[in-house]
Amino acid sequence: MITLRLFSHEFESVPAATSWYLADLGEARGKQELFTRQSPQRLKVLREHALIESAVSSNRIEGVEVDQSRIATIVFGRPLLRDRDEEEVRGYRQALTWIHEQGEKIPISEETILQLHRMTRGEIWDAGKYKEKDGDIIEKFPDGRSRVRFKTVPAKDTPICMRDLVELYDDAVKDRKVPPLVLLAAFNLDFLCIHPFRDGNGRVSRLLMLLQCYHLGIEVGRYISLERLIEQHKERYYETLQQSSQGWHEGKHDPWPYINYLLSILKMAYKEFEDRMGRIKSPRGAKTGLIEKAVRDFSSEFSVSDLERACPGVSRDMVRRVLRDLQARGDVECLGRGPGALWRKREKR
Numbered sequence: 001m002i003t004l005r006l007f008s009h010e011f012e013s014v015p016a017a018t019s020w021y022l023a024d025l026g027e028a029r030g031k032q033e034l035f036t037r038q039s040p041q042r043l044k045v046l047r048e049h050a051l052i053e054s055a056v057s058s059n060r061i062e063g064v065e066v067d068q069s070r071i072a073t074i075v076f077g078r079p080l081l082r083d084r085d086e087e088e089v090r091g092y093r094q095a096l097t098w099i100h101e102q103g104e105k106i107p108i109s110e111e112t113i114l115q116l117h118r119m120t121r122g123e124i125w126d127a128g129k130y131k132e133k134d135g136d137i138i139e140k141f142p143d144g145r146s147r148v149r150f151k152t153v154p155a156k157d158t159p160i161c162m163r164d165l166v167e168l169y170d171d172a173v174k175d176r177k178v179p180p181l182v183l184l185a186a187f188n189l190d191f192l193c194i195h196p197f198r199d200g201n202g203r204v205s206r207l208l209m210l211l212q213c214y215h216l217g218i219e220v221g222r223y224i225s226l227e228r229l230i231e232q233h234k235e236r237y238y239e240t241l242q243q244s245s246q247g248w249h250e251g252k253h254d255p256w257p258y259i260n261y262l263l264s265i266l267k268m269a270y271k272e273f274e275d276r277m278g279r280i281k282s283p284r285g286a287k288t289g290l291i292e293k294a295v296r297d298f299s300s301e302f303s304v305s306d307l308e309r310a311c312p313g314v315s316r317d318m319v320r321r322v323l324r325d326l327q328a329r330g331d332v333e334c335l336g337r338g339p340g341a342l343w344r345k346r347e348k349r
Contacts, residue, residue, distance in 0.1 A: 103214030152195035
């Protein structure tokens with residue numbers, strides 16, 4: 001709540017880089033309705049793909065991994081779950097579905113925050129409860145050493161800080177003095193600095209970001225996984241979070257590195273959405289396009305398994321079929337034999 005409190009007392013303008021992001025996002029939001037009127041089948045595939053990617057990526061950032069072959073079943077099916085990791089991925093999917101279906105009606109409140117935590121943490125004993133013990137953010141080094149990277153709000157002060165956070169955000173939205181997207185990112189930063197839960201803070205922060213986007217009419221997260229983009233740029237995520245959290249308790253921090261990072265994620269999501277929808281007249285199917293994009297995104301050699309991880313929910317047979325087509329066109333080449341063979345893109349002459 002420190003960032004929001006500072007903005008409520010004194011806010012004159014945004015840095016130049018932030019204003020550029022806001023202008024680009026305003027333009028992208030203006031095109032949103034045009035794109036969402038096109039090709040219902042393509043949009044359906046994008047929605048399903050984004051749902052899988054979001055559930056998997058947001059948990060993977062926190063070290064929660066599940067068997068790749070079970071991802072689609074965990075997300076869309078009703079299987080018996082094997083372990084806590086699968087339970088957390090399923091819970092995150094349920095929270096996403098709630099936001100996608102009811103987003104505009106779900107308030108930014110303590111009750112909502114606790115409900116999102118309860119959904120993502122499953123049957124664990126403190127699901128939907130603020131932390132009971134102090135818990136600082138610890139950085140561990142490869143040699144076994146560790147250090148306190150950030151001292152979070154003490155457990156005894158967490159309830160009042162969360163109440164202040166929600167009230168300050170609500171007041172700022174009504175006041176309209178600060179650009180709404182800047183408020184969204186500032187809320188996200190303050191939430192992570194408070195660190196209200198023993199575990200699961202990052203996942204709840206990303207769900208809240210998606211929910212707040214819906215409140216602002218920004219629906220790109222329905223079709224492009226914001227969580228995947230954050231995972232792909234997680235080094236920058238941790239770097240900017242550390243930069244913006246220094247001096248937070250004293251109100252002497254610089255929130256703009258982290259604010260600009262989140263705005264850049266939204267800009268990347270819109271760019272990817274427009275790229276995919278811009279190929280709407282392509283004769284190839286939607287899943288083929290997803291696989292081909294994954295191939296283009298690889299900067300080095302890759303395997304079929306790598307492609308499966310990049311395209312969760314797409315069958316191995318489909319991946320192999322697209323690879324064969326790309327090989328026939330001279331776009332890729334196989335460097336070996338067998339299921340573990342590596343592939344690479346061929347340079348165009």
